[in-house]
Every structure is written in C-alpha cells, then in structure tokens.
Amino acid sequence: AQKITQTQPGMFVQEKEAVTLDCTYDTSDQSYGLFWYKQPSSGEMIFLIYQGSYDEQNATEGRYSLNFQKARKSANLVISASQLGDSAMYFCAMREGLWGNNNDMRFGAGTRLTVKP
Amino acid sequence: NAGVTQTPKFQVLKTGQSMTLQCAQDMNHNSMYWYRQDPGMGLRLIYYSASEGTTDKGEVPNGYNVSRLNKREFSLRLESAAPSQTSVYFCAGLRVGKDTQYFGPGTRLTVL
Numbered sequence: 001a002q003k004i005t006q007t008q009p010g011m012f013v014q015e016k017e018a019v020t021l022d023c024t025y026d027t028s029d030q031s032y033g034l035f036w037y038k039q040p041s042s043g044e045m046i047f048l049i050y051q052g053s054y055d056e057q058n059a060t061e062g063r064y065s066l067n068f069q070k071a072r073k074s075a076n077l078v079i080s081a082s083q084l085g086d087s088a089m090y091f092c093a094m095r096e097g098l099w100g101n102n103n104d105m106r107f108g109a110g111t112r113l114t115v116k117p
Numbered sequence: 118n119a120g121v122t123q124t125p126k127f128q129v130l131k132t133g134q135s136m137t138l139q140c141a142q143d144m145n146h147n148s149m150y151w152y153r154q155d156p157g158m159g160l161r162l163i164y165y166s167a168s169e170g171t172t173d174k175g176e177v178p179n180g181y182n183v184s185r186l187n188k189r190e191f192s193l194r195l196e197s198a199a200p201s202q203t204s205v206y207f208c209a210g211l212r213v214g215k216d217t218q219y220f221g222p223g224t225r226l227t228v229l
Contacts, residue, residue, distance in 0.1 A: 004159070033216055045160075045207060045220035052216065091159050095216075104175060105150075105218065107159030 003027065004092050004108035011113050013082045020067070021077040021111045023092030029053075032096045034075040036066065039089040039110070048090075051075060082115045089113075120144055121210050121221035129227045130198045138193040138206055138224050146210030149191035150175075150218065151183060153204040160207060166191055198228045 005024045013019035025034065036048040051059045051066045059066040067076040075094075079086055092108040121142045130136055140149065148167050152160040152175075162175030166185040180202060182194045195202060205225050209218040 035217060037220075043205065043223050043225075045209075045223075047217050047219065050217050093159070104162055104165070106176075107161070109157070109159050 003096075003106040004094050006092055006108035006111050008111045009109075011111055013079075013113065013115055015084060015115055015117050016081055018078060018080045019082055019113065021079070021090050021092075021113065023075045023077065023108060025073050025075060025092075025094045027073075027094065027096050029096045032094055034066070034068070035093040035095070035105070036064070036075075036077045037091045037093065037107075038086075039091065041088070045091075049077065079113075084115050084117060087113060087115045121146075121208055121219055123206075123208050123221040123224050125224060126222065127225050129229065130195075131229050132199060134198050135194070135196050136198065137195075138208075138226075140191045140193070140208030140221060141189050142208075142210040142219075142221075143189065144210055144219060145188075146219070147188075148211040149185065150209040150211070151181070151191070151193045152207045152209065153177065153202075154207060154223075155204050163193065163206075198226075200228045202226065203228045 032053045034051045038046045049059050049061045049064045049066050051068045063080045065078045089110045091110045095105045124139045150165040151163040154160045161177045164183040166172045169188045172183050184192045205223045207223050208221040211218050
C-alpha cells in the first residue's frame with residue numbers, strides 16, 4: 001500500500017491566489033513526521049514545512065501552512081498569495097517512528113504546480 | 118558553509134561499469150541518506166547511515182553499496198551499473214534535534 005498519496009498530478013493557480021496541495025498518508029505509528037518539499041526545475045530539493053504527529057497546532061512558515069487533520073490522515077499544503085516563483089514540483093513525505101529508531105522517509109509522487117500570471 | 122555537496126553532478130556509464138558517488142556535509146549532520154528519483158516520481162531511499170560506522174538498507178538497496186567513511190562523508194557505489202539505475206541521486210543529511218533532512222544538489226546518472 002502507498003504510504004503517501006498525492007492525488008493531484010498537476011495544479012494551476014492564478015498569481016496572488018491561494019492554493020491547496022493534497023496529501024494523505026498511511027501509518028499505524030503514533031509518532032511520525034510529515035514534510036513538504038519543493039523541487040523547482042533546477043532540480044534541488046527545498047524543505048518547506050514540517051508537522052509532527054503530536055503537534056497540536058498546524059505548522060506555518062511564511063506563506064506556507066500545513067492543514068493537518070490527524071483523524072483523516074491528511075496533511076495538505078496551503079500556499080497563500082501564490083507567486084510565479086512557486087511554480088515547481090511539490091512532494092509530501094512522511095517519517096514513521098522517531099529519528100534514530102526508524103530513519104526511513106517515504107515520498108509521494110508529487111504535484112506539479114503552475115502559477116499563471 | 119557549503120551544506121551538503123555531491124560529486125559528480127553528471128555521469129554517463131556503460132552497462133557493467135562501476136563508479137562511486139560522493140557526498141559530503143559540513144552541517145554536523147549525524148545521519149546521512151542516499152535517495153534515487155526516477156522521472157515523474159518521488160524519492161526512494163536506497164541506504165542510510167544513522168551514525169558514523171553504521172549503515173542500513175532502505176526501500177531500494179539492490180545493486181548498491183555504501184560507505185560512511187567518517188561523519189562528513191557518505192559514498193554510494195554501483196559495482197556493475199545497469200540501465201535500470203539511470204536516475205537522479207540525492208544525498209541528504211539530518212542533524213539530531215532538527216527534524217528535517219537537507220539535500221544535496223543531486224547527481225544525474227545515465228547508464229547506457
């Protein structure tokens with residue numbers, strides 16, 4: 001079974017609007033971490049935001065926020081006020097267990113976001 | 118402070134050739150990782166090293182070996198390259214107390 005599912009292969013958004021990228025995950029662990037990375041066309045992987053399974057508040061980092069719904073096992077990324085530079089592939093990832101006990105991290109297939117001027 | 122560096126950036130091999138991908142970090146990371154990314158897909162973990170002197174298999178270890186030479190360096194070796202190993206390879210590091218990985222720029226490998 002897929003550990004991380006990103007159901008939107010491609011998304012379009014108008015510049016300055018907000019966009020939500022979906023991510024659902026599958027785990028039976030109580031302790032886990034959820035991550036979003038951005039991969040522009042240049043190819044590097046850029047860390048955006050992290051949410052721990054025990055965190056009660058949704059994570060925010062500037063224009064990025066993570067809509068964490070634990071019961072539904074979803075960790076959607078919200079980008080507010082989209083910019084042309086946000087056009088990229090976005091990957092959701094999950095680490096199960098605690099670092100040191102289980103260092104495996106699984107990635108989703110990604111969503112390609114295109115911001116239109 | 119270069120972060121995580123990888124060499125080479127590009128490489129073309131013939132089937133059966135061997136090579137070693139190098140990764141080094143200057144961010145005092147304890148754990149280091151090797152991933153591969155195939156076209157249109159997310160990253161898959163090949164091997165990781167939780168600390169100097171230890172290595173463990175990830176999701177797709179077959180055809181690869183690794184070596185954690187010291188805290189800074191973690192190399193990935195292909196003993197007999199196959200076309201199925203054509204991919205982009207990323208190295209990453211993790212610092213204890215910081216719950217995220219920082220990636221190198223990647224190595225684009227083509228096996229003919």
